[in-house]
Amino acid sequence: MMQRLTLFPIVLAAALVAGCAGSSAKVVSSSGTAPTISQAQQEPVDGEKRRIAVSRFDMRTGPDVGLALADFLTDALFNSGRFIVLERARLDEVRAEQALQSSAEFRADTAAPVGQFEGAELLIRGAVVAFEPDCKGVSVLLAGSGTACITMNLRIIDVTSGRIVNATTVEATSRSNQLGIFFARGDLPIGLGTYNKTPMETALRNAIDAAVRHIVETKV
Template identity: 30%
Template structure:
């Protein structure tokens, strides 16, 4: 093949991925369904494939702690996981890390429209140049995604991303037969390039939303002025960081659904991080009034956050 790529949708400079301040949020990509009449001849599991590629794209930004949730189908599963104490960790038993946020949604477009309805994966129009066939292939991808707070079940944002790429060139044959979804060969195709662009736009949206959300950790152990928290190097904590410690006084839940509606908190004191390991940090605690002490389970929030009432 003598390729000459022409983009029907000109390649603009990709939007930069925003910095997400504070410790890295823990994110999981949940179930992404494939909605629509997608061609099955390539034996592609489009939903699972896009889910895996989005997980990789988020992990490659180094802005999040990614956890695997390929077998979980929804927020209820994540809440049950945490409620049953399967999520978390103890010195004696390794357990799953809970995800703060889960990305779910649907693949709404994947392939190229063709006359007569339905979809075809990379359809082509052929002509002849010097005895060789010319081909024109189009890849189009659309994703409808939601960012969900796994603790409350609240949808932080729903958004749609899409991309369309057309490639023309000279070839004896074409198509996607025998190409693995998400593999190196796939990435060089119009559909692969459209997928990459759509996923990049999705990552930008996710980073933008999570950069604007508050984050929190927990006190693991407290003895006198010495405190250990469940945020460490993997979360981006460094020595010298200052954090606030808050305690939940009351949790207001919906009597019908059990969903958390609001929390009443009060500030206990301030932490100064003195040492960091992979998943924990050690800090010195200073009480707000000189008498309060930090306790296991207290919340840890950014020092710049407003005082809770």
């Protein structure tokens, strides 16, 4: 009996290893231009890169996916490697973590210092004015049946003055020439998952990709 009990942990461990041998995990997408954690932390506030933030999209039509679109554009801007990207849509979660760390339950030497948030120089505001999973040939883009369409109005606002320094309209379909692979990588954010592997996914990626390219090229 003692011999069996002694061998049991070994047999169990072997079984677990064997079970894991048939499974796998991998990173399915990653940008080669996005900064590392160390680079992002050490980026000088007064350097060449502009500090930029994205607010929740206004939805003038379609489902309420404004927060998911803000997440999508924020991730894409970060992966472009052209900006210091600041969290805004989910900043309350960061505040909550700081408050938690300042409690007596946490080691003071590991707590994040309060009052170190960086201010944005540029704020991106977006509004979706067309969101059609099936355009049926009636959109302004005159796309054929089975084609998804999305139209977004974007404003780039100078936070110091409150002035609008750029405004543009981005129109995209699932039939666009671009495939949205340069900046809009990875899985769709939570809130947009229902459109995975549909024409609307391609339209969304094309729209975000075009938006990032425009913001990069504007050089405000």
